Every structure is written in structure tokens, then in C-alpha cells.
Amino acid sequence: MTSTSTVGPGGTTEQVAPPPQRPPATPRRRRPGTLRRHAWQYVFLAPMLLLFVAFTLWPMVASWWYSFFDWDGVGPATEWVGFANFTEVLTSGRFWHAFRNSFLFSLVAICVEMPLALLVAILLNSRRLRGRNLYRLLLFLPVVTTTAVVGIVFAVLLDPAGGFINELLRSTGLVDSPVTFLSESSALPTVMAIDVWKGFGITLVYWLAALQTVPEDLYEASKVDGANGPQTLRHVTIPVIAPIGVVILLLTFQRSMNPFDLVQAMTQAGPNYATDVVATYIYRYAFNPELNAPRYGFACAAGVVFGVITLVMTALQGPLLRRQYLKGSR
Amino acid sequence: MRRMHLWHLLLIPLCLAWIYPFVWMISTAFKSEREVFLGGLSVLPKEWTLDNFTRAWDTAHFGTYLSNTVVFSVTTVAIVLLVSATSGYALGRGSLPGRKVIVGLLIATMFIPHGYTIIPIFKLVDGLGLNNGLLGAVLATAGPAHVVPILLFMGYFAGMPQELEDAARMDGASYPRIFFRIMLPLAKPVIGTVALFNFMAAWNAFFIPLVFTLGRPELRTLGVGMYSFFGQEATDWGGLAAAATISLLPIIAIFLFLQRTFVEGIAGAVKS
Numbered sequence: 190m191t192s193t194s195t196v197g198p199g200g201t202t203e204q205v206a207p208p209p210q211r212p213p214a215t216p217r218r219r220r221p222g223t224l225r226r227h228a229w230q231y232v233f234l235a236p237m238l239l240l241f242v243a244f245t246l247w248p249m250v251a252s253w254w255y256s257f258f259d260w261d262g263v264g265p266a267t268e269w270v271g272f273a274n275f276t277e278v279l280t281s282g283r284f285w286h287a288f289r290n291s292f293l294f295s296l297v298a299i300c301v302e303m304p305l306a307l308l309v310a311i312l313l314n315s316r317r318l319r320g321r322n323l324y325r326l327l328l329f330l331p332v333v334t335t336t337a338v339v340g341i342v343f344a345v346l347l348d349p350a351g352g353f354i355n356e357l358l359r360s361t362g363l364v365d366s367p368v369t370f371l372s373e374s375s376a377l378p379t380v381m382a383i384d385v386w387k388g389f390g391i392t393l394v395y396w397l398a399a400l401q402t403v404p405e406d407l408y409e410a411s412k413v414d415g416a417n418g419p420q421t422l423r424h425v426t427i428p429v430i431a432p433i434g435v436v437i438l439l440l441t442f443q444r445s446m447n448p449f450d451l452v453q454a455m456t457q458a459g460p461n462y463a464t465d466v467v468a469t470y471i472y473r474y475a476f477n478p479e480l481n482a483p484r485y486g487f488a489c490a491a492g493v494v495f496g497v498i499t500l501v502m503t504a505l506q507g508p509l510l511r512r513q514y515l516k517g518s519r
Numbered sequence: 520m521r522r523m524h525l526w527h528l529l530l531i532p533l534c535l536a537w538i539y540p541f542v543w544m545i546s547t548a549f550k551s552e553r554e555v556f557l558g559g560l561s562v563l564p565k566e567w568t569l570d571n572f573t574r575a576w577d578t579a580h581f582g583t584y585l586s587n588t589v590v591f592s593v594t595t596v597a598i599v600l601l602v603s604a605t606s607g608y609a610l611g612r613g614s615l616p617g618r619k620v621i622v623g624l625l626i627a628t629m630f631i632p633h634g635y636t637i638i639p640i641f642k643l644v645d646g647l648g649l650n651n652g653l654l655g656a657v658l659a660t661a662g663p664a665h666v667v668p669i670l671l672f673m674g675y676f677a678g679m680p681q682e683l684e685d686a687a688r689m690d691g692a693s694y695p696r697i698f699f700r701i702m703l704p705l706a707k708p709v710i711g712t713v714a715l716f717n718f719m720a721a722w723n724a725f726f727i728p729l730v731f732t733l734g735r736p737e738l739r740t741l742g743v744g745m746y747s748f749f750g751q752e753a754t755d756w757g758g759l760a761a762a763a764t765i766s767l768l769p770i771i772a773i774f775l776f777l778q779r780t781f782v783e784g785i786a787g788a789v790k791s
Binding site: 318 | 733770
């Protein structure tokens with residue numbers, strides 16, 4: 190707080206007289222009414238801060254707190270068990286299996302979806318390609334649809350007994366016996382492929398927006414210099430869009446770690462936990478209706494462990510991102 | 520020029536296959552139970568029927584789920600808009616002490632995984648006594664900081680000319696008045712983007728509505744309703760397709776009408 194010492198002359202009434210001349214070079218100069226303006230700013234901030242504390246900060250703290258209790262959610266948490274929940278999570282093979290699957294979803298999104306989307310974006314960014322807006326529209330369409338609903342549509346499409354895709358494969362003679370896309374061995378790649386299909390459009394639009402920031406004359410200059418397509422991509426396009434690419438990477442990472450909707454709708458983490466991810470793992474212990482007593486403490490511990498590891502993984506990319514945002518907010 | 524045309528040979532089949540699940544969904548929704556059962560690859564139904572829709576709408580309660588989803592989505596969007604616009608304005612204009620700390624905190628919380636905090640949020644809403652209506656699910660959705668909308672509003676308001684604010688203040692306009700009468704109407708592009716994105720997110724939400732309606736089937740949203748419908752009637756493909764059509768057509772229609780706002784919004788967001 191730098192400028193709270195003076196209250197505007199005139200007490201409660203607002204200063205209406207225009208300042209004769211406002212030196213533009215010193216924006217931090219104390220002016221009457223500053224306190225009052227800040228007061229309003231805090232009023233405007235209040236709803237967000239209140240919700241932020243209640244629904245973002247407190248839940249984070251409470252997750253840690255609850256994870257030290259054996260708690261079924263009835264009444265307050267009283268049965269302190271120390272680190273027992275954490276020990277159980279960390280030694281649970283099923284948790285690490287779910288963790289590995291969550292991580293794989295991310296890996297596929299970053300290593301398969303992002304580069305593919307960039308290539309398609311470069312193609313669709315070309316002014317000479319007719320109908321590129323329609324292509325973009327169609328590729329984007331899955332993004333706006335409800336994941337849980339399309340997951341079920343896909344479960345039906347992939348059904349071994351008469352589902353559309355098996356019928357198609359059989360009628361074209363590609364396979365003799367129905368493919369069980371959602372069996373224990375193939376369910377995970379199937380769900381991952383659908384996850385890529387679902388998220389592809391958003392990454393595509395991110396990349397297209399990034400490509401829009403490349404000035405047209407840079408392309409022209411590189412053309413004049415005799416650069417071919419890949420050279421232009423390597424030396425002009427990629428360097429210009431790289432800063433935005435970092436943001437896209439983090440957005441993709443964040444989105445892809447949460448395949449709960451798709452997994453729960455398509456396979457309910459099955460068969461035999463083959464498609465289990467951390468979110469479905471936590472859900473099972475906390476909210477599964479078939480469970481006699483929920484294990485909130487244990488589920489929180491699993492969430493905390495997952496959160497910490499994810500944060501560490503995000504932090505590895507953190508410095509890059511911070512530089513981006515500082516640049517943006519200046 | 521000619522090389523560009525060759526790409527259509529790749530793009531047209533790709534895009535058709537890409538959206539085929541939706542084509543299949545709509546086509547199956549109009550097919551008779553017999554035709555669905557017999558299979559077949561035809562896109563057009565042999566005999567058109569609305570039986571699937573009546574079954575989904577009445578028997579499977581998708582009429583109720585639809586109105587639940589509309590209420591849930593609209594309320595969520597209203598809260599998110601109000602909270603993020605006011606806070607974005609407060610953070611974006613005038614050098615607020617502590618601004619950097621708040622923005623830093625917001626950005627830091629952006630990367631918290633989904634399942635991480637649902638239990639405390641659930642208990643909080645429960646403790647507030649709101650767990651017996653859709654409002655609980657709305658709060659759990661709209662409550663956690665919506666960092667991107669806040670940053671969008673912040674960036675937009677920060678970019679407005681100072682002269683505008685000075686002129687308004689000279690005319691004696693108060694801070695809220697400047698915000699609601701001048702700044703907010705000028706922020707229509709951001710409002711549109713934020714409303715659209717959050718409406719879609721709310722419409723498509725699954726995890727939170729699922730958790731908050733576990734014991735209350737009459738409050739289910741479309742996604743949750745679809746999930747339980749599939750759990751009970753996994754072989755009623757016609758009914759499932761009709762239910763999926765009811766769930767997805769509104770949001771697809773909104774997207775098609777507003778896609779320009781949408782794409783421009785994303786482009787503007789990434790560029791700024």
C-alpha cells in the first residue's frame with residue numbers, strides 16, 4: 190500500500206473537477222481518490238476471493254487434513270490415523286496402476302495429439318486451401334459434445350455383438366471374428382484413441398490461433414530467401430509460435446490428466462481395472478454407491494499424492510509458463 | 520495450387536469418419552427397434568419412427584434431465600460471468616496493491632487435478648445445506664476459481680484506453696457505474712467468449728453433477744442421465760441414440776450458430 194495516507198479533499202463527495210494536467214510519465218503519483226478507488230476494487234474482488242478461498246484454497250488444505258483420518262463422511266472426522274492412508278496409497282499396486290494410466294493419457298495427448306494437431310493446423314492455415322473453415326468446424330465438433338454421452342455412443346458403436354464398427358469391419362472383410370475393443374487388453378488404447386478424437390479440435394484451434402500470430406511478411410521474406418516448406422516451418426513458424434506452444438502444452442497436460450468422464454462412461458474403469466485412472470480410483474473410494482462405507486480419508490490421501498506428483502510435473506514446465514504470463518500481463 | 524487440391528482427398532474422408540459417430544447417433548435415433556436389432560450399415564432409416572425419442576423423453580426422463588441441464592448451465596454461467604468480470608476489472612485497472620500476489624495464486628491453482636479436491640467441496644456444499652438441489656452442483660462448478668475467464672477480463676479491461684475512464688470520472692461516474700455502464704458493455708467479446716465456453720463446460724459437465732445427484736435421480740443432468748440409462752438399458756441402442764441426440768443437439772446447434780464468436784474468442788485469448 191503506497192498511497193493510503195491522504196483522503197481526497199472534500200471528504201465523502203467524489204472529486205469531479207478534472208485535474209488541470211496529468212503528467213503521463215508518473216502514473217504512480219499520489220492522487221486524491223486513490224484510496225477510494227482501491228476500496229471499490231477490493232469490493233469488486235470480494236466475491237471472487239470468497240469463492241476462491243471456500244472452493245479452491247480451503248478444499249486443498251482440507252484434502253491434506255482429511256487424509257490423516259479414517260473417515261466415512263458421517264459426522265466430523267475424528268479417527269486420526271497418522272500417515273496410514275498415505276502408506277496404503279503408496280504401497281497400493283492398484284493406485285500406481287491407475288496413476289500410470291492417467292500419465293499415459295497425458296503422454297498420448299502431448300506426444301501424439303499435439304504434433305498431429307499442429308500439422309493439421311499448418312495445413313488448415315493455408316489460405317489457398319478451399320473449405321478450410323468447414324474442415325476446422327468438423328474437426329472441432331467433438332470438442333463441444335458431452336464426453337460422457339459420446340463415450341456411451343462409442344461403447345455402442347464398438348460393441349462386439351453387432352456394433353457399427355464391427356459390422357463395417359466384417360462387411361469389408363477386414364476381420365473374421367468381431368474385435369473386442371473394450372476387452373481387458375485393448376480397452377485402454379481404445380479409450381485413449383477416443384480421448385484424442387475428443388480433444389483434438391481444441392488443440393487444433395489453439396495451434397491455429399498461434400499460427401495467426403506469425404506475420405504474413407515473415408512467410409514472404411522466407412519465400413524470397415528461397416526457403417522450402419519444412420525450412421520455413423523449422424526457422425520461421427516454430428520459433429514464432431513456440432512461446433504460445435508452451436501454454437498449449439500446459440493446457441493439454443492439464444486437460445488430459447482428467448479422463449474421468451470418458452473412462453467412467455465407457456468402461457467404469459474396467460474390465461478388471463484395465464482402464465482405471467486416478468480420478469476413477471478416488472471416485473470409487475469416495476462415492477461408489479456400491480460401497481458400504483465411503484473412505485473419504487483414504488480417497489483424499491490418494492488425491493493428495495496425485496496432486497503433489499502432478500504439481501511437480503507441472504513445475505518442471507513452470508519457469509517457461511511464468512515468463513509467458515509475465516510477458517502477457519505487463 | 521494443384522498440390523493444395525490433393526489434400527482434399529485426405530481431408531474429406533477424414534472429416535466424414537471424424538463426425539460419423541454423430542451421424543450414426545442421429546440416424547439410429549430414428550430407426551425402428553427391429554432395424555436397429557438387425558444391424559445394417561445404412562445411414563437412412565428404412566422407416567422413420569419417433570418411438571425412440573418418446574421412450575427416451577418419458578420413460579428414461581430425458582425431458583427432466585434436459586431442463587435440469589438448462590437450469591444448471593445458465594446459473595453456472597451467470598455466476599462465473601459476474602464473479603470473473605468484477606474481479607477481472609478490479610485486477611486489470613488501477614495498480615491494486617497485492618494484485619501480483621492474487622494473480623500469481625490464481626495461476627498457481629490452475630493446475631490442480633480434477634479429483635483432488637472434490638471431497639472437501641462436497642462436504643462444504645453439504646455443510647451449507649445445499650446438497651438437496653441443483654444449486655449444490657452449481658456452486659461446486661462455479662465456485663472454484665475460473666482463472667482463464669478472470670485473466671481474459673483482466674487483460675481486456677487493462678487494454679482499454681485510460682482516457683475513457685478519465686472522461687467518465689470527470690462526468691462524475693462512480694467506480695461501479697463506470698464498470699456496469701461503460702466498461703462491461705465494451706467487454707462484450709469477452710463476455711461472449713466466457714459465457715459460451717462456460718455454458719459448454721457446464722452443459723458437458725459430468726463428474727460434479729454425478730457426485731451431487733448420486734442419491735437423487737430426479738436432479739440428474741443429461742450426461743449423468745445418459746450414464747444411468749446405459750447402466751440400466753445397455754441394449755436399447757435406439758433409445759440410447761435418441762437420448763444422446765437430445766443431449767448433444769442443443770449444444771451442437773449453439774456451437775454452429777456461435778462458432779465465429781468461439782473461434783475468435785480463442786484466437787484473441789491466445790494472442791493476448
